[in-house]
Amino acid sequence: MLIRYAAMRLVQLVPMVLVVTMVVFFVMMIVPGDPVMVMLGAVDGAQISQEVYDAMRMRLGLDQPLIVQYVNWLWNMLQGDLGSSITYRTPALEVILHRLVPTMYLMVGGIIMAVIIAVPAGVLAAIHNNTKWDNLATGFVIVGISVPTFWLALVTILIFAVYLGWLPSIGYTPPQKDFVDFLRHLALPLTVVALNIAATVLRFQRQDFLEQMHQDYVRTARAKGLSERVVLWKHVLRNSLITTLTVVGLQMAYLSGLITIVETVFNYPGIGYLLLNSIHTRDFVVVQGVVLFMVFLVIVVNLLVDILYAVLDPRIRYQ
Amino acid sequence: MKARVIDDSSIFGRLAWRSLSVTRTIIAFARRDRRAMVGGILLILYILVALVGPSIAPYDSNSPELAVRMQAPSWAHWLGTDRIGRDVLTRIIAGSQISLQVAAGAVVMALILGAPLGALGSYLGGVVDSLVQRVMDAIMAFPSLVLALALVALAGPSVIMLWFAIAFSSIPRYARLVRSGVLTQKEREYVYAARAMGQSSMRILVRQILPNIMAPIAVQLTLDFARAISVEAALSYLGLGLSVPYISWGTMIRDAQDFLEVAPWLAIFPGLALVGVILAFTLVGDALRDLMDPRMRRSLNTPGQRIGIGHADHPGALGS
Numbered sequence: 001m002l003i004r005y006a007a008m009r010l011v012q013l014v015p016m017v018l019v020v021t022m023v024v025f026f027v028m029m030i031v032p033g034d035p036v037m038v039m040l041g042a043v044d045g046a047q048i049s050q051e052v053y054d055a056m057r058m059r060l061g062l063d064q065p066l067i068v069q070y071v072n073w074l075w076n077m078l079q080g081d082l083g084s085s086i087t088y089r090t091p092a093l094e095v096i097l098h099r100l101v102p103t104m105y106l107m108v109g110g111i112i113m114a115v116i117i118a119v120p121a122g123v124l125a126a127i128h129n130n131t132k133w134d135n136l137a138t139g140f141v142i143v144g145i146s147v148p149t150f151w152l153a154l155v156t157i158l159i160f161a162v163y164l165g166w167l168p169s170i171g172y173t174p175p176q177k178d179f180v181d182f183l184r185h186l187a188l189p190l191t192v193v194a195l196n197i198a199a200t201v202l203r204f205q206r207q208d209f210l211e212q213m214h215q216d217y218v219r220t221a222r223a224k225g226l227s228e229r230v231v232l233w234k235h236v237l238r239n240s241l242i243t244t245l246t247v248v249g250l251q252m253a254y255l256s257g258l259i260t261i262v263e264t265v266f267n268y269p270g271i272g273y274l275l276l277n278s279i280h281t282r283d284f285v286v287v288q289g290v291v292l293f294m295v296f297l298v299i300v301v302n303l304l305v306d307i308l309y310a311v312l313d314p315r316i317r318y319q
Numbered sequence: 320m321k322a323r324v325i326d327d328s329s330i331f332g333r334l335a336w337r338s339l340s341v342t343r344t345i346i347a348f349a350r351r352d353r354r355a356m357v358g359g360i361l362l363i364l365y366i367l368v369a370l371v372g373p374s375i376a377p378y379d380s381n382s383p384e385l386a387v388r389m390q391a392p393s394w395a396h397w398l399g400t401d402r403i404g405r406d407v408l409t410r411i412i413a414g415s416q417i418s419l420q421v422a423a424g425a426v427v428m429a430l431i432l433g434a435p436l437g438a439l440g441s442y443l444g445g446v447v448d449s450l451v452q453r454v455m456d457a458i459m460a461f462p463s464l465v466l467a468l469a470l471v472a473l474a475g476p477s478v479i480m481l482w483f484a485i486a487f488s489s490i491p492r493y494a495r496l497v498r499s500g501v502l503t504q505k506e507r508e509y510v511y512a513a514r515a516m517g518q519s520s521m522r523i524l525v526r527q528i529l530p531n532i533m534a535p536i537a538v539q540l541t542l543d544f545a546r547a548i549s550v551e552a553a554l555s556y557l558g559l560g561l562s563v564p565y566i567s568w569g570t571m572i573r574d575a576q577d578f579l580e581v582a583p584w585l586a587i588f589p590g591l592a593l594v595g596v597i598l599a600f601t602l603v604g605d606a607l608r609d610l611m612d613p614r615m616r617r618s619l620n621t622p623g624q625r626i627g628i629g630h631a632d633h634p635g636a637l638g639s
Binding site: 015016019020023027028030142145146147148149150151154155157158162253254256257258260261264265275276279280284287290291294295298299302 | 453462463469
């Protein structure tokens with residue numbers, strides 16, 4: 001049943017993948033300038049004979065109808081052929097994969113840290129509803145939503161690197177080289193990502209916990225004589241974790257924007273930093289590659305969340 | 320000030336009376352909800368600053384004055400001066416205009432593009448509806464800041480491109496709001512009545528249904544305003560916003576980054592200005608949501624009286 005559900009979800013993703021890739025394809029078409037001339041390296045009005053021009057045009061497949069171009073392009077993408085980077089002179093996929101590991105530390109670490117902060121805090125805020133703890137949590141959420149990430153990142157640099165001098169302000173060290181230095185470089189960017197995600201998770205964790213506390217099953221559990229601790233931390237939390245999972249899943253699209261900003265502020269060599277650098281060097285093959293890569297990441301994580309959802313809550317499989 | 324008796328029979332009198340009652344409603348709302356009070360006051364302040372600020376600012380926002388470079392906050396320059404001697408306060412005031420203008424344009428554009436799509440889908444149903452829905456799902460899955468980056472990077476920053484880039488990811492929210500709104504309203508008696516009177520579908524949609532679904536749309540507009548301001552600032556910070564002579568808070572912070580150690584005020588004050596305006600819209604939006612839709616009364620300050628409803632709002636609303 002679970003496998004059938006997973007397969008069904010996978011099939012449902014097809015239209016989404018089509019639309020999303022179409023968006024990327026057409027967005028890339030608005031690159032100013034003639035791609036044929038760009039590929040020929042003839043930027044400043046250099047004279048190119050008509051034969052050479054047509055040959056390149058044909059090689060790029062630009063003489064084909066748009067829909068054929070799209071299908072060819074999609075086919076190449078699905079095979080992992082994202083084209084070659086203009087600045088690095090290597091396949092774009094290689095460039096991206098090379099930068100992926102630092103980004104994964106930031107993403108996975110950020111989510112874990114956010115959940116560790118937000119879930120207990122959300123539960124406590126819900127249990128002690130309308131007390132000063134709740135107000136504190138609510139204040140944290142409002143501030144977390146209202147403070148722009150890049151500015152928060154700068155403020156943490158200002159405090160912890162410039163004034164206190166505890167941590168390096170920018171850069172990255174691979175963990176296999178010097179683990180302590182790796183952690184020191186990771187600390188600030190990771191905290192900024194985690195706080196940002198935590199604000200959202202906390203908000204929804206608290207709301208959902210409040211909702212769950214008024215459900216019938218809670219009354220039943222209490223009526224059975226279970227202790228309040230078991231009722232709240234076992235029954236209610238388990239049910240509201242499904243919401244947490246959804247929220248975390250939905251954060252993925254947001255997260256890729258977030259890491260782009262955070263990596264840029266901290267000169268942290270992940271795919272977000274790569275994206276921005278490629279935009280500034282006008283290496284559009286890499287830009288397209290990173291955008292597609294991020295989109296697929298979002299889709300895959302959401303699929304996983306859907307499946308995990310069905311594992312946690314058997315009712316979903318039968319709908 | 321002289322008190323004047325409002326002559327209810329004249330049109331002007333009635334208008335005055337009506338705006339008075341609107342004002343009263345707003346004041347009552349602000350009194351009841353602390354968030355609305357704080358947010359509302361902040362908001363009025365920002366709008367006033369954007370409207371009249373630049374004309375009363377003491378310095379010129381763009382002309383350098385090399386004699387007073389990099390000065391810390393003082394009586395002459397309350398918030399200090401930047402690396403070529405421009406007054407930070409003056410530039411923050413000037414920046415409020417771009418921030419609010421770009422955000423307003425983006426929010427309106429999202430509404431104009433999204434609402435008809437939602438109305439179309441719900442009115443026609445069938446294939447059109449599910450097609451629109453699928454496209455909207457896909458846009459929701461898109462990393463919106465990343466897409467905005469790509470759009471602006473490729474097409475070059477212009478005001479209209481910025482509007483579109485920021486609006487794009489909000490389109491599904493309006494399409495969905497309008498779609499579900501129309502679906503619930505179109506079986507109501509007043510719609511049947513209007514149809515019986517021979518009104519056209521278009522007229523019913525715009526004149527009858529639309530006013531009835533404005534409340535959730537207004538809430539969404541307010542919350543999106545906060546998001547749009549934050550995305551504009553982020554794009555500018557990343558070097559993809561409007562360039563000179565436009566002044567954006569994001570660009571100011573970007574320029575300040577190199578002088579973090581020697582002139583931290585250059586980064587701190589524009590950032591505080593940003594936080595304030597985003598906070599204002601978020602607070603007002605949250606309070607409005609609670610006010611307008613009691614079912615959603617599960618927001619920050621009010622404990623929800625829970626009847627299991629779905630997750631009507633989700634964190635996509637929060638940002639990029």
